[in-house]
Amino acid sequence: MVEDLLHYIVDYGLSRGASYVEARYHKNWSEAIIFRNNSVLGIGREIDEGIGIRVIVNGTLGFTATTSLDKEIVRNTLDKLIDQTRSLSTFMKEKIEFADAKLGRAVYEVSPRKKFDTMSIEEKIKYGKELWSIASKSISEARVSVLMIQYFESIEEKIIVNSDGAYVNSKIPRIGLFYNIVINHPAKGSIQKWEQLGASGGLEWIDVWKLHENIPNSVKTYEKILLTAQSPPKDTVDVVVGSEIVGLIAHESCGHPSEADRIWGREAAQAGKSFIKKGMIGEKIGTKYATVIDDPTIPGSYGFYLYDDEGVPARARYLYKEGYINEHLHNRWTAKVFGTESNASARAMNYRSEPIIRMANTYLKPGDYSFEELIEDIKHGVYIKSFMEWNIDDERWSQRYVGLEAYLIENGELKDFVKNPVLEITTKSFYSSIDAADRELKFYAATCGKGEPSQGVPVWTGGPDVRLRNIKLGVSL
């Protein structure tokens, strides 16, 4: 029935003079349990369901969304959209057109190995409360004052139909967990870490994440940092950047500036522009280790999909390749503007959001070192394993990462903790300073924000640990 309505929308839109019509039924179901220390604060469930419609009329792009599945209401909504879009076309200097693309006709689904209902609500609550119990008892000198945990599970269902022949029906379950740890010491102050875990699939990820081991181990480490960390060295040192930060850097300073809509200027007033300009493919950006891949098709990944929201089949995109700018992220509109093909980057957060160019799972390609080999010839250096504070400018050039778990390296060995070392560096300097990468590829979950209204979509960031030579670190207050 919904599919009939989607086909009706496409046909009716074309009959009203649109040159392109896309109708997407989109349902997001999610359930969350929120814990604070030993208590459950509450349980939330969110269901949003509706149809997002995009049209091109007289070379102008219009989008509307409705929660109604009533044919008459949908038709009225579409009439209004087409009229408004047509009226705006008088302001257009460059008409919107889509590049040709091979579009999918497919049905696919991610099947969790352990379905959400194989664990009862009582067991899930017990799991969350145990984390507090273990974490709070794991240290003695400092105190865990807050452990906030938000556990969630979700199912995203979409049916995409467009006037160029796409039909994609998909269902993706996801699981995730956020937590915020605050550790206090009366004399030393506080330390805080915010973590996010997420993947597509089901409860099998609970076993993978091993939080019963990892959270108390982290808490013990944070206590030591709070009690013992020293200021970072002021002289120039070699720095090993941990995979958690490398993944973020790949996302922020390669993925975002490679978004072709940003390069064109469509996000200029919101997420900003890009240091990459049209025509820069082939320009040098770093050493041979600078290969950054964005791949939506990684099984189990948080940003997993096989077809984008324009119906284009997904594939791995090599954004930087062996030190050179290689490929941008495209939808069908930017593909037309740039004279290329879409590489399936159009994603929408929910039914009320237009599909825009997004990353999926962005990572720096691993190298062939072991971690021990990375640090063995460093006489004096710093290993920055994790972070809290970061930011990057609106052209994705100047960025700052403040380490949380960080170590001095002396004569090839990890030594004392270093407090809040600051890596403040340009994109080119970072990728040009990598002289080695280890072979362990780790992924981290994130929610990437872009668009207006802002859309948060699930992504993985990832990479190996990498070594940078001759770096001057800053000091946080």
Add this chain to the structure above:
Amino acid sequence: MNTSYSIDLIHRFVNKTIETGFDEVAVLLYNNRETMIKIANSQPSVAQNWSEISIGIYLVKNKRIFILELKPVSIDLLLKPVEELVKYADKVEESMLYAPLPEPRTVSKLKDLVSNKVLNYIDNPYELVELSIESAHREKIDYIAGTIDLWFVNKILVTSKGVELSEDKTGYEIYIRAFKEPDGSGQWCTCGIDIDKKSVEETSLYASRYAVESINRTSIEPGKYDVILSPLVFGNLLEYVSRMTSALSIFMGMSMFMNNNPGDKVGSEKLTVHDMPRINELPNATSFDDEGIPTFNKPLIEKGVWKTILHNTKTAHNFGGETTGNAGWIYPHPWNIVVEPGDYSLDELISNVRKGVFITNNWYTRLQNYVEGLFSTISRDALFLIENGEVKKPVEKIRIADKLSNIIKNIDGLTKDTYRIMWWEVRIPSKLPFVLIRDVNITKHML
């Protein structure tokens, strides 16, 4: 407007929900009509409009709290998830946040919350699009980008305690960013309940002027500077500070006020910040909060002294205080931020700076530690070096990397003119002056 969701209908739904076994129920419905035109390269990049209903349902059984957020395709589907959740009720433990929903109180309704001009522009936004683009190009800029967002909201709250309230409201948010080669850019924004063309025009003109004035930038060295922040930057940083006054932020370890008490001096005597839900010029104005408590204006910080923890009835019960009419069923939050103006003109503020930076816009504020308030943020758009009381030259991007507590303590002057601010990086509508802050730590990339 879809009028099928009346108070009566919601009332009947609340009764049905009680019949499923819940002890307390609140339903908050937003019936929304919105048009947003996004502009890029001085032309519309997309016209978006929405007509939709969002329903929040707060449910309690035996002091267990459940919240449903629904965008239903039909009202007939509302009861099913409620019936599913009631089965959880005896499997979950009491919420430590629980307090009974409040009894109905007398709500004095705010007037003039609906603008016919905004209602008209929702259907016909073309004049605003043209005005924004045309007025920006009166300066010799290359192009603009921006957003024109206009909405009407009908809000209905019904609770099992007998609260039955409804409110209609319009609102708008406009922000424009102008660019001039090789490196000039500027941004301004405005927001409100009623719209006037002058504000729209000024938004474009301010953005364009900053773009023109900021070309050919040079770099400055990091270090301590006095800074003048535009209302956009001040609004972004104060949003973090204001959210930290929420009881839930304190409770969850996300506040630098965790180690303070109301009455403590936390900022400069020159700083007074209010939460003002009852000001009908900012778009989050409302007569009642999500629990049906009448809203009231209140100081968050008064002459540098922290005055108020923002509460709903649950956090108030937990902290031993009174609700401040700021619910959020779970998270109490400020409605509109208003900073009391100072005595200066912008030129007078600048004349009080020996070595400083004038920052007109920022983004990407992130914290290393909320409890310590340790943060950095990076500038974007026009940025100027001030020397010996005069603006000397446009400069390249820098960061403020400091503590939020230092920022509010070191305020040394505010302008007498204030501006209505809301954009991507300032989500709480705010009315603010330019501000002078002494001895702020400035960093930049050195690699």
